[in-house]
Amino acid sequence: MSTIGTIGEISRTGARTNRAAQLIGVRLYGLLLILVLLSLWELSARLGWVVSAYWPPVTAILRAAVGELAGGDMLDALASTLRRAAIGYIVGSVVGVVLGILLGKSRVLRLALLPLIEIIRPIPTPAVIPPLILFLGVDDALKIFIVSLASFFPVFTNTISGVAAIDDTLIQTARTFRIGWLRTLVSVVLPATLPAVTAGLRTATSLTLVVAVLAEMIAGSSGMGYYLVQMQYALRPDLMYAAVLYLAIVGYCLNRAFIVLEARFVPWIGKT
Amino acid sequence: MSWRLKALSANLLGLISPASVLCIWETAGALGWINPVLLPRPSLILRSLVDLVGDGAVFSPLLHTIALFAVGYGLACVIGICIGVAMATNQVLYGLLEPLTECIRPIPKSALVPVLFLFLGIGRATMITVVVLAAVFPVLISTFQGVRGLDPVLLETARTFQVRRQRTIFSIILPASLPMILAGMRVALGLGLVLVILAEMLAGEDGVGFRILDLQRSFQIRDMFAWIFVLVLLGGGLMMLFDVAERRLVPWRGRT
Known part of the structure; x- marks a missing residue:
């Protein structure tokens, strides 16, 4: 199981006193470093230190990013990417949890499906796009499928190993008290697997945007990935960096939202 | 002995x-239930694959992909x-690098491929940069978490015996946080491979990724499936290699 969170989480738990002051205090040099790097970027672009025609100054990127707010293709592209990513993520995670629990509980299903899943799992996502174009076309169906496929695997593998790791005493206790299988599933198995499921969901969250964007690059007619490739051909680096900036902001917000939700719904995680 | 028999069965x-599944696919294809142009029979795909390996055409793109990925x-x-160890053990470096890491990390790395292609030009250096950018963060963060999560008694013991810093890192910190480091490296393995294939597809020059997309566009579906099968073997092989290495390095993992 892989639980890869942010660096901030762990470091923050220890320091409760003067948190705000301490947060900035430790990071002061880091924030300065970012400012220095950004000014170097700006200067190098303005003074022509970098030998590339496609190295726009930071201010030009920010101007492009703000300009798109007033109305442009970029935010539409972002919205359609996010819509597909969200649908794919939800479908992939639900299927991942359901199959993970089913295969974790049933030996027959495990024998029947696990080898097939294990064969498909190592294929890098971009490679399945060309054959899928033949069956699903290049529209929403393809991209939603790709995103759900990519988010399925981490959720599934974590769920199945979570189910396998459940303390047998829990199940036996439920059986002793003659609790039905449905209630055992909902009240015993699910809560006990939840930390593992969450770990899978976290990996899936970070993958969805990556995969949604790459699917749009390979087979695209809309969305952020398509937009980026179009701007590459149009030689508009300022718009490309602005697009990356928006994607990074969205990625950051998703990660933050995940941490907040996780702390709310699985408060016992990481406290064992 | 019986354990081995069990594993074998x-x-x-x-x-x-x-x-x-292969049998059903083959019969369905032979009976004409599925469109042979879109989904050729496994036996035909296998023949393409044998041809690919037979005339040696498989090796140059495969080596291209493997080399980019490995580097x-x-x-x-x-x-x-x-960087992970440095940030976890040194508070000044932590403060210096944490904000920068948190700025670059949330960028979906696939979005950087066209940006870097435009800025640095299409080439091997650019592709390797992309792979590094994608794979470095899972490793960095799980290393950091692994080192920060170490039992403080370990480090205090080292301090009590006045073990030097360098030796503390190599003999205590790294081995003790190895399971976490490997967990990050496992995530990075998958991501790195994804980015190599994507970069090859977008660059359109060489490599397995380029082959697959190119064959699909010229509608040579049989050969395309053969190449995808090559990729299944490559991805599966790398993961198996990783599992073996992990079991060697962390034999106690999964037994607790």
Whole structure:
């Protein structure tokens, strides 16, 4: 199981006193470093230190990013990417949890499906796009499928190993008290697997945007990935960096939202 | 002995379902139930694959892909572990680098491929940069978490015995946080491979990724599936290699 969170989480738990002051205090040099790097970027672009025609100054990127707010293709592209990513993520995670629990509980299903899943799992996502174009076309169906496929695997593998790791005493206790299988599933198995499921969901969250964007690059007619490739051909680096900036902001917000939700719904995680 | 027999029979049982899927696929193809242009029969794909290996056409793109991946992934692991350990053990470096890491990390790395292609030009260096950028963060963050999560008694013991800093890192910190480092490297392995294939597809010059997309666009579906099968073997092989290495390095993992 892989639980890869942010660096901030762990470091923050220890320091409760003067948190705000301490947060900035430790990071002061880091924030300065970012400012220095950004000014170097700006200067190098303005003074022509970098030998590339496609190295726009930071201010030009920010101007492009703000300009798109007033109305442009970029935010539409972002919205359609996010819509597909969200649908794919939800479908992939639900299927991942359901199959993970089913295969974790049933030996027959495990024998029947696990080898097939294990064969498909190592294929890098971009490679399945060309054959899928033949069956699903290049529209929403393809991209939603790709995103759900990519988010399925981490959720599934974590769920199945979570189910396998459940303390047998829990199940036996439920059986002793003659609790039905449905209630055992909902009240015993699910809560006990939840930390593992969450770990899978976290990996899936970070993958969805990556995969949604790459699917749009390979087979695209809309969305952020398509937009980026179009701007590459149009030689508009300022718009490309602005697009990356928006994607990074969205990625950051998703990660933050995940941490907040996780702390709310699985408060016992990481406290064992 | 009986344990081995059990493992063997489990492996054989595991072959039943892929074999039956292949049989159904083959018969459905032979009976004309599926469009042979879109989804050729497995036996035909296998013949293409044999041809590919037979005339040696498979090796140059495969080597291209493997080389890009290996260099990028190797660099990412080294950089990730070094920075991760440095940030976890040194508070000044932590404050210096944490904000920068948190700025670059949430960028979906696939979005950087066209940006870097435009800025640095299409080439091997650019592709390796992309792989490093994608693979470095999972390694860095899990290394950091692994080192920060170490039992403080370990480090205090080292201090009590006045073990030098360098030796503390190599003999205590790294081995003790190895399971976490490897967990990050496992995530990075998958991501790195994804980015190599994507970069090859977008660059359109060489490599397995380029082959697959190119064959699909020229509608040589049989050969395309053969190449995808090559990729299944490559990805599966790399993961198996990783599992073996992990079991060697962390034999106690999964037994607790």
